[in-house]
Amino acid sequence: MGGKVLITDNVATNRIVLKVKLAAACYLPLMAGDGASCLSLARGELPDLILLDWALPDVPGLEVLRHLRADPATRDIPVIMISASRDPAIRLQALAEGADDFLAKPLDDPVLMARLRSLLRLRDSSGEGAVRGAALRALGLAERAESFEGPGLIALVAARPETGLRWRKELQALMPDRIVLQTREEALAEAGPVPDIFVIDADLDGPGGGLRLMSDLRSRAGSRHAAVCIVRGQMGGEGAAMIYDLGANDLLPAAFDPREARLRLRNLLRRKRRGDEMRATLQNGLRLAVVDPLTGLYNRRYAGAHLAAVAERARAADERFAVMVIDLDRFKSVNDRWGHGAGDAVLVAVARRLHANLRPGDLIARIGGEEFLVALPDVPRPEDAHAVAERLREAVEEEPVPLPGGGSLRVTISVGLALSPDEAGRRAEPVDAVVQRADSALLLAKSAGRNQVTIERSAVA
Amino acid sequence: MGGKVLITDNVATNRIVLKVKLAAACYLPLMAGDGASCLSLARGELPDLILLDWALPDVPGLEVLRHLRADPATRDIPVIMISASRDPAIRLQALAEGADDFLAKPLDDPVLMARLRSLLRLRDSSGEGAVRGAALRALGLAERAESFEGPGLIALVAARPETGLRWRKELQALMPDRIVLQTREEALAEAGPVPDIFVIDADLDGPGGGLRLMSDLRSRAGSRHAAVCIVRGQMGGEGAAMIYDLGANDLLPAAFDPREARLRLRNLLRRKRRGDEMRATLQNGLRLAVVDPLTGLYNRRYAGAHLAAVAERARAADERFAVMVIDLDRFKSVNDRWGHGAGDAVLVAVARRLHANLRPGDLIARIGGEEFLVALPDVPRPEDAHAVAERLREAVEEEPVPLPGGGSLRVTISVGLALSPDEAGRRAEPVDAVVQRADSALLLAKSAGRNQVTIERSAVA
Numbered sequence: 001m002g003g004k005v006l007i008t009d010n011v012a013t014n015r016i017v018l019k020v021k022l023a024a025a026c027y028l029p030l031m032a033g034d035g036a037s038c039l040s041l042a043r044g045e046l047p048d049l050i051l052l053d054w055a056l057p058d059v060p061g062l063e064v065l066r067h068l069r070a071d072p073a074t075r076d077i078p079v080i081m082i083s084a085s086r087d088p089a090i091r092l093q094a095l096a097e098g099a100d101d102f103l104a105k106p107l108d109d110p111v112l113m114a115r116l117r118s119l120l121r122l123r124d125s126s127g128e129g130a131v132r133g134a135a136l137r138a139l140g141l142a143e144r145a146e147s148f149e150g151p152g153l154i155a156l157v158a159a160r161p162e163t164g165l166r167w168r169k170e171l172q173a174l175m176p177d178r179i180v181l182q183t184r185e186e187a188l189a190e191a192g193p194v195p196d197i198f199v200i201d202a203d204l205d206g207p208g209g210g211l212r213l214m215s216d217l218r219s220r221a222g223s224r225h226a227a228v229c230i231v232r233g234q235m236g237g238e239g240a241a242m243i244y245d246l247g248a249n250d251l252l253p254a255a256f257d258p259r260e261a262r263l264r265l266r267n268l269l270r271r272k273r274r275g276d277e278m279r280a281t282l283q284n285g286l287r288l289a290v291v292d293p294l295t296g297l298y299n300r301r302y303a304g305a306h307l308a309a310v311a312e313r314a315r316a317a318d319e320r321f322a323v324m325v326i327d328l329d330r331f332k333s334v335n336d337r338w339g340h341g342a343g344d345a346v347l348v349a350v351a352r353r354l355h356a357n358l359r360p361g362d363l364i365a366r367i368g369g370e371e372f373l374v375a376l377p378d379v380p381r382p383e384d385a386h387a388v389a390e391r392l393r394e395a396v397e398e399e400p401v402p403l404p405g406g407g408s409l410r411v412t413i414s415v416g417l418a419l420s421p422d423e424a425g426r427r428a429e430p431v432d433a434v435v436q437r438a439d440s441a442l443l444l445a446k447s448a449g450r451n452q453v454t455i456e457r458s459a460v461a
Numbered sequence: 462m463g464g465k466v467l468i469t470d471n472v473a474t475n476r477i478v479l480k481v482k483l484a485a486a487c488y489l490p491l492m493a494g495d496g497a498s499c500l501s502l503a504r505g506e507l508p509d510l511i512l513l514d515w516a517l518p519d520v521p522g523l524e525v526l527r528h529l530r531a532d533p534a535t536r537d538i539p540v541i542m543i544s545a546s547r548d549p550a551i552r553l554q555a556l557a558e559g560a561d562d563f564l565a566k567p568l569d570d571p572v573l574m575a576r577l578r579s580l581l582r583l584r585d586s587s588g589e590g591a592v593r594g595a596a597l598r599a600l601g602l603a604e605r606a607e608s609f610e611g612p613g614l615i616a617l618v619a620a621r622p623e624t625g626l627r628w629r630k631e632l633q634a635l636m637p638d639r640i641v642l643q644t645r646e647e648a649l650a651e652a653g654p655v656p657d658i659f660v661i662d663a664d665l666d667g668p669g670g671g672l673r674l675m676s677d678l679r680s681r682a683g684s685r686h687a688a689v690c691i692v693r694g695q696m697g698g699e700g701a702a703m704i705y706d707l708g709a710n711d712l713l714p715a716a717f718d719p720r721e722a723r724l725r726l727r728n729l730l731r732r733k734r735r736g737d738e739m740r741a742t743l744q745n746g747l748r749l750a751v752v753d754p755l756t757g758l759y760n761r762r763y764a765g766a767h768l769a770a771v772a773e774r775a776r777a778a779d780e781r782f783a784v785m786v787i788d789l790d791r792f793k794s795v796n797d798r799w800g801h802g803a804g805d806a807v808l809v810a811v812a813r814r815l816h817a818n819l820r821p822g823d824l825i826a827r828i829g830g831e832e833f834l835v836a837l838p839d840v841p842r843p844e845d846a847h848a849v850a851e852r853l854r855e856a857v858e859e860e861p862v863p864l865p866g867g868g869s870l871r872v873t874i875s876v877g878l879a880l881s882p883d884e885a886g887r888r889a890e891p892v893d894a895v896v897q898r899a900d901s902a903l904l905l906a907k908s909a910g911r912n913q914v915t916i917e918r919s920a921v922a
Binding site for chain 1: 464485486487574575577578579581582646649650651672673676677679680681682685702706707743746747749750751762
């Protein structure tokens with residue numbers, strides 16, 4: 001099914017006419033005859049979109065809208081306000097309270113349907129479907145604080161320079177955002193920060209040229225998430241539907257009222273930033289899944305996958321790679337004698353020293369409590385890997401680790417090293433076997449007194 | 462900048478003409494005059510798209526395509542094959558080797574540009590940008606195995622039933638995939654599995670009606686990632702550009718050659734499934750970030766965020782919520798005496814029992830080695846929370862846990878319980894303070910002999 005659309009209208013026949021149209025378009029219509037039932041359905045059913053009549057029997061539609069926008073559960077549901085009145089003042093009020101659009105009755109069906117599609121598409125493309133509620137918070141808390149704040153960047157791409165200058169003058173007087181004029185080329189060149197919103201003349205460089213620019217921006221990684229508001233030229237209703245379907249987030253008439261434009265752009269900016277936030281959350285979530293929170297190194301899950309890729313590439317390029325398993329010596333006694341705070345400080349310090357002594361292409365991961373894994377992807381000679389391992393060992397031993405409670409502690413590591421192919425020419429072994437060999441070497445290093453590097457035997461035979 | 466586009470053509474003037482056009486459209490053009498430099502640039506620069514001439518001085522363009530498709534690094538780069546020849550046989554060969562399209566010289570600029578946009582858009586929308594290489598593998602290994610296998614589901618939406626029947630008959634003879642006929646309503650209704658590909662008559666229910674259906678499918682959560690192939694009616698070149706910009710992944714002429722259609726659909730299916738795989742990987746990655754891998758319960762990170770939401774809701778609705786901190790009694794001795802395998806088995810069993818004795822809306826998370834957190838969102842009376850805690854304690858004690866090596870072990874838990882607001886009416890406290898109180902109660906339960914529930918003192922005063 002398509003989304004749930006909540007129809008709020010106090011006239012039963014209006015509701016039924018809309019219901020039939022929406023059902024025919026394969027949406028799931030819900031119906032409310034007054035503001036109270038609209039709010040209760042909105043909270044209970046979480047519809048994908050709300051059509052809200054201005055005039056309701058119990059409370060004004062505007063008041064309902066205010067409630068919807070104040071409740072975190074319903075705040076992001078797109079709302080189209082509808083009224084038979086043509087009074088521009090009420091249109092401005094609806095937009096000011098966060099309505100995504102305002103349509104006059106009687107409704108133009110193709111435009112209404114295209115508007116529904118465009119708002120439903122926007123809602124989905126933020127990735128919102130992927131992660132909700134507490135999971136969202138868990139993944140994205142770090143990103144939350146500042147993303148909604150501060151003025152936005154709005155680019156005006158007008159067909160004629162004087163038009164752009166007029167737009168900017170009118171809008172800048174009303175908005176705190178940075179407003180710049182751009183040509184088509186400047187918009188595409190992405191020099192400098194990508195605008196949050198592009199306002200584009202539909203008839204840029206000829207009829208419909210602005211729509212091609214919009215499609216172009218949508219196909220580019222940098223600008224594909226920007227909001228686009230098209231300033232319409234000569235087109236009628238059919239044109240509007242097409243513009244929405246081509247990906248416009250909103251439309252303005254050629255002779256727009258700057259106050260209305262300001263409100264529409266502000267609403268677009270809010271949604272655009274909400275989408276940015278969602279995407280940042282997804283990114284953060286993915287990072288969390290492969291990173292050890294204490295040390296910031298990759299975790300065991302990532303190490304396994306990365307190692308498989310290293311082995312595959314080495315085999316394809318006929319190169320040698322090295323694996324080290326590294327263990328902190330007598331770490332248990334650190335925890336027991338100095339507490340977990342000290343233990344954590346030691347782990348973080350050791351992780352930093354190991355990381356600082358590797359090349360960017362090397363892998364370093366924390367694969368257990370006090371165990372690390374290092375992979376060197378291209379090792380011309382076994383001695384090279386041994387030298388790196390020695391360097392790591394020395395880097396840890398060199399200087400005592402300062403403890404959080406004061407004082408410091410000398411720590412050492414044992415390193416088990418394995419090469420693939422080894423001297424014996426074993427090559428086709430699975431990567432797990434290489435790690436296994438490094439692990440055996442580590443045990444030898446431990447039993448030989450710790451604080452040393454041991455190469456797996458067959459490698460130096 | 463827009464993407465990097467690699468132009469491969471053995472005629473220098475052709476390269477330069479294309480380069481100028483692409484640069485004017487703000488792409489970054491790279492140029493190769495033969496197959497060897499094409500392959501080396503493709504591997505070194507990883508362009509976003511490749512224009513590949515059929516006739517090259519060193520190796521045939523088809524051979525270059527084969528190499529590109531065989532190398533995991535270049536396998537997913539969109540390739541448009543270009544030739545002055547109108548021989549349908551070479552078009553089929555190019556498509557058979559995995560070319561995304563085949564364009565005849567002289568190139569129609571608006572169509573070429575729209576085709577570039579459509580292929581670049583597709584590449585990006587799979588979420589590929591979000592996660593690469595080893596991270597992708599680390600997050601998505603589980604999904605990999607079967608996603609590329611098995612026949613696909615293709616829906617044909619023709620303007621006239623007899624057309625649809627003919628398409629199906631022609632295609633089904635050539636393809637292993639399941640091919641179904643659908644009306645517009647069936648396509649939108651999403652009854653049953655969503656097709657991988659929709660093949661849609663452009664002139665469904667009147668001129669351009671198929672394009673509206675496409676926009677409609679794109680705006681719906683279920684079908685937005687399906688591939689869409691439009692069968693063109695009367696439109697010329699300008700129409701094709703518009704169809705791409707509206708979101709079509711490929712075009713077929715009204716009287717299409719079934720062999721060509723088969724190849725194009727097969728290529729679409731491959732890309733569609735690659736996108737599915739990417740999205741599954743993202744989902745999996747996000748799940749991994751909030752779930753404890755051993756028990757499958759939520760982790761500490763998630764618990765904190767969820768708890769904050771519970772507290773917020775309880776405050777808004779003027780309800781009481783309860784927090785329990787649960788600790789496995791003498792767990793260290795289980796590990797020490799029976800090994801880590803036994804310890805893990807105990808953790809998993811206890812997690813299951815706790816989970817089975819809670820309601821769906823309750824939170825249960827593993828927040829430490831042997832420590833769990835439970836939150837009950839709506840607790841009318843303190844006794845209710847106490848009863849739940851007792852039930853959990855009994856569920857763990859009731860039956861010994863079978864151990865992996867045979868035999869079984871009786872385990873018990875201690876539970877610290879805190880309510881907010883407590884009897885003393887403390888309400889505005891931060892949620893951390895509630896957990897702190899539950900933690901104190903847990904310590905009391907431990908020191909009072911374990912295997913018991915203790916309510917934080919002020920709550921029962």
